Amino acid sequence: MTDDGDRHPDWVDEVARLSRIGVSGDNEARERRDEVAGEKGYEARVRDDGTLVLHPDDWLDEDGVVDMEAFDADEAYEVPLDGGGFDDARRRNEDLLEDFAEDADETEMFNARAFVEFCENHHAVAVEKAREKHVDSFLNDYYVRNVWADEEAEERVEGSLRALLREAGRDDLVQATK
Incomplete structure (x- = not known):
């Protein structure tokens, strides 16, 4: 199999x-x-x-x-099916975005929302449960094809994602953004 x-x-x-x-x-x-x-x-x-x-x-x-x-x-x-389900992922990610918004600027929030949407809709997983393959797929495939970002957001996506992952307590995934 x-x-x-x-x-x-x-x-x-x-x-x-x-x-x-x-x-x-x-x-x-x-x-x-x-x-x-x-x-x-x-x-x-x-x-x-x-x-x-x-x-x-x-x-x-x-x-x-x-x-x-x-x-x-x-x-x-x-x-x-590594997620806990769409509804669970959405609840957890909404809480994460609320906390993240306290220190994030508009561009970081744009990129963070794109990653959250990817995690929820394609993997039914909360960011805190994301894996390296999710980060890699987001940065190298999903973001390029599906996120209509302006130049500044594109230039800052990796940094935005690192900040979001740190907020989620996922320092172990930060290296996957480089």
């Missing part, structure tokens, strides 16, 4: 995103997740440990039990 560290198809990322939203109780997101997986011939479920498991429909017999003769681990995907 492949996990989140391996490359997998874009549809798996979409199923994971919808699963993260669905963990918060959004039934429409769960239904859409099942539709996307079903279109590719896969079943989706979230294990108790918070890991999304995707396996081909044809692994299941008529009773919905995995037929071990059809099982091939290379056909399945496991994706950790």
Whole structure:
């Protein structure tokens, strides 16, 4: 089985995103997740440990039990849904932004809000639980493609992110911003 560290198809990322939203109780997101997986011939479920498991429909017999003769681990995907859910992430991040705003200027707040939005919407994770891969993906992919920043904000994004991470008590991630 492949996990989140391996490359997998874009549809798996979409199923994971919808699963993260669905963990918060959004039934429409769960239904859409099942539709996307079903279109590719896969079943989706979230294990108790918070890991999304995707396996081909044809692994299941008529009773919905995995037929071990059809099982091939290379056909399945496991994706950790490392956040506590969208609502939890939003509450924690709102508190963080409120504290951060006390000493931040407008540009720092713009960049901080962009990172918070990325963490919530794409990973359902609070900044305090972000990982190095989140910081890297934000700076090298998401920010470049999705944040319509002015020149000053672009020049200061790394510094803004370092300040936000320090405010969140994540000094361990500061090096990821360089």
